[in-house]
Amino acid sequence: MDLGIRGKTALVTASSGGMGRNIAHALAAEGVNLALFARSADKLQAIAQEIEAQHGVRALAIRGSMLSRSDVDNLVRRLQTEFSGVDIAVLNTGRPPNPIRATVEETEEERWTEAYQSQLWGTIQVVSQLTPQMMTRGWGRIIAVTSASVKAPMPHHSLSTVFRAGVTAYMKHLANEVGTKGITVNCVAPALIETPHRAGSAAYTPEQAAARKKLTPLGRMGTQQELTGVVTFLASMQAGFITGATVPVDGGMVSSLF
Ligand SMILES: NC(=O)c1ccc[n+]([C@@H]2O[C@H](COP(=O)([O-])OP(=O)(O)OC[C@H]3O[C@@H](n4cnc5c(N)ncnc54)[C@H](OP(=O)(O)O)[C@@H]3O)[C@@H](O)[C@H]2O)c1
Structure with a gap:
């Protein structure tokens, strides 16, 4: 299927590795x-070079912090x-503070501030500067990577859930405001x-992974x-009547009707 976005330009934030890098590759594969x-x-520059070599599009590395x-x-x-x-903005972020903890143990202001900044403020700062x-x-696609936690909070993830729910609310407001300008926000x-x-992140034991x-x-x-395909679809022409939505990519983990 031709997604109709060949020749358009996308920004992908937090793209020096992991999901951000893979999303950038998936969009580049569509031209x-x-x-x-x-x-x-250094990592950004290497990814820009590999994208240009593999997909024949232009890729520009811009170093900086969303904060x-x-x-x-x-x-x-x-x-x-x-x-x-840019025509397409994918707002990916770094991970929330590590290690994860039970909500009653999340008492440190520093961790709440870090989570607010990395999960919510960085995204708002980039989107609010880019949207005008x-x-x-007269055309645009804004796509934020959040977490299934916004629909069904996962244990020990309150630092993520609280601020990603904030991102979800912000994107819904924005979708309502910019729709008539041809911009969808999801x-x-x-x-x-x-x-x-990755060093410093949670490593799962075989038992935890099985669970x-x-x-x-x-x-x-x-x-x-399976994740990058959904992001790419939301950036497509065909997704033009989807806005203000949250699309789960969770293998059906969230057990609700909507
Ligand atoms: N895997 C899942 O099932 C799942 C589920 C829910 C949510 N998520 C979320 O998906 C996102 C991506 O996950 P991942 O595994 O790809 O993470 P990752 O491998 O840790 O990559 C995070 C990226 O964020 C960048 N970054 C961190 N702070 C930044 C800042 N201030 N400004 C700009 N870039 C920054 C890092 O690059 P630099 O260090 O070079 O800045 C890196 O490229 C995370 O927010 C994660 O919590 C993942």
Whole structure:
């Protein structure tokens, strides 16, 4: 299926690895030019080079933090000068504070502040700077990566749930305000997507991994491709009548009718 986005330009935030990198590749495979944004300049540059080599599109690495006002100002300036703005913005973020804890044990202001900034404020800062630019183009796709936790809170994930619910609410407001400008705004809510282990993040024992697989009717974890495919579809022409929605990519883990 031709998704109708060949030649468009996308920003993917938090794209120096993991899901962000994979989302950038998936969009590039549809002929979309890419702007990559994260703090690790070397990793970003390497990904930009691999995207250009594999997909024959333009890929630009812009180093910066979603939490820094000057970095985000610079990002928006570069997007304007290099691409005359972007058509598609995928708001991926870093992970919430580690280790995860029971809600009653989440008493440290530093962790709440870190979670607010990394999960909610960074996203709002980038989107609010980018959206006016997108509105002048008369077409756009804004897609935030949240978590299935916003529909069914998972144990020990309150730092994520509280602020990703905030992202969901923000995106719903934005969807209502920018729809007549040709812009759709949606969230993708993953859970249980296979992720390579990273130092400092939770590593699951074989027993824990087996227990996690049983959380879905499908009896398995999801693949990165199953996540990136949904993001790419929401960026497509065909998804033009979907806005203000949260699309779960959780293998059916969230057990509700809607
Ligand atoms: N796997 C799942 O099932 C699942 C479920 C629910 C939610 N999620 C969420 O999906 C997101 C992606 O997960 P992942 O496994 O791909 O994470 P990851 O491998 O840890 O990658 C996180 C990315 O965020 C970037 N980043 C962190 N802080 C940043 C900042 N201030 N400004 C710009 N970029 C920043 C990092 O790059 P730099 O260090 O270079 O900045 C890195 O590229 C996370 O928020 C995760 O919680 C995943």
